[in-house]
Amino acid sequence: MGCPLLWNAFAGLILVLLSKGSSVHGAEFGHLPDNITVLEGESVTLRCRIDEEVTHKAWLNRSNILFTGTDKWSLDKRVTLVNSNNSDFSIHIEKVQVTDEGPYTCTFQANNKPRIAHVYLIVQVPARIVNISKNVSVNEGENVNLYCLAVGRPEPTVTWKDQKYGLVSEGEFLDITEIKRQQAEDYECITNNGVAPPDQRKVKVTVNYPPMITDMKNMPAHLGKTAILRCEAMAVPPASFEWYRDDHRPVESDNTLRIKNEKTRSLLLFTNVTEKHFGNYTCFASNRLGASNASMLLFRPGAIQGRGTGLHAGMSVGMCVWVSLSAVLLLKV
Incomplete structure (x- = not known):
């Protein structure tokens, strides 16, 4: 590294010159602006052009000496000397980090006069979400x-x-x-x-x-034919469905009637309509937040006119209270 006393004295001289803000003479950052911007992780070369004979030269980052001539003072392996000749005194920084941001100074002595050139390295980091x-x-x-x-x-x-x-x-x-x-x-x-x-x-x-029944209506049916009663309910979490007959008896599947539950609706599928199937049916939809029920009729065409359905909502969780279900309507042939 040469004579330590000599270089220590030179380093002290550099710091004094920097504190006085000496003007730039005889050195320049070739073709580079005063500010150099680089992305974190990229590499950058800081070039210092020299147009006269020099006796001593050095690179500094803030007040830290990086190089004095060809002697490296920095312990950072990412920082290397690219050129050190009479016209070019450049350094290279690999995989730039945020901590590398700041002022860099190329300084040398020519004819016993100090010469200084400054550049400011700006390190940019892409925006990144760290917590959400x-x-x-x-x-x-x-x-x-x-x-x-x-x-x-x-x-x-x-x-x-x-x-x-x-x-x-x-x-x-x-x-x-x-x-x-x-x-x-x-x-x-x-x-x-x-x-x-x-x-x-x-x-x-x-x-x-809680569930809200959105689709229910009376349906006509012919003896011996198929028929469907639909009950659709919007709810989160999805509703569970149950069907009841006019006297509150749960509807159970048999060889002529099948219950099909889907994500947002339940279907009563009649495969062979008989007299016993005509009447009032109530759909009951519930989840942990509440319940809703609606009544609808399966009737023979022409047997009724203008009869509506009954809809009831807002039952609390765990309650099985039936309120104001539609009146039972029994149809005979």
């Missing part, structure tokens, strides 16, 4: 609070996007007051700082609510 809410399940009417935390250089923006309606909310936090079932969907967090493509992740919000 997990998928949530809430009951209708509750409040929802989502968060999305991001990092990056420069400081990234964070935006929440409503996937269903395209609504946008700025900021790391998204608050939904008294959420409704229509607001159940995926909410997307997008962070961007213009350095790289945006980073984005989604949070699924599930809204639970």
Whole structure:
């Protein structure tokens, strides 16, 4: 490394010169601006052009000496000397880190006069989501609070996007007051700082609510033919279905009648309609949040006119109370 006393004295001289802010003479960062911008993880070369004979030269990062001539003072293996001749004194930094950001100085002595050139290295980091809410399940009417935390250089923006309606909310936090079932969907967090493509992740919000029967009606049926009674209910979690006859007897499958339960509806399938099948049927849909029921008729065509169905909702969890079911209507041939 040469004479330590000589280089220590030279390093002290460099620090004094830097503190006085000496002007630039005889050195330049060839074809590079005063600020050099690089992405984290990339490599960069800092070039210092020299146009006169020098006696001593050095590279500094802030107040830390990197090189004095060809002698390396830095312990960082990523920093290497590219050229050290009469016209070029350049260094190379591999896999740039955020901590590498800051001022770099090429300094040398020519004719016993100090010469200094400065460059500022800017390290950019793509925006990245580092912490985000997990998928949530809430009951209708509750409040929802989502968060999305991001990092990056420069400081990234964070935006929440409503996937269903395209609504946008700025900021790391998204608050939904008294959420409704229509607001159940995926909410997307997008962070961007213009350095790289945006980073984005989604949070699924599930809204639970009691069953609401949406499709039920009286159906005509011919003796000896097939017929179907339908009961459809919207609910989260999905509803469980039960069928009852006019005297509250549970409907059971037999060789002429089959119950088919699907995700959002239940079907009564009559394979061979007989006299005993005509009458009033009640569909009961329930989940852990409540229940709803509706009554409908299976009738012979022309036997009734203008008879509606009965619909009842809002039964509490675990209750089996029947209220105001439709009056029983028995039809005879």
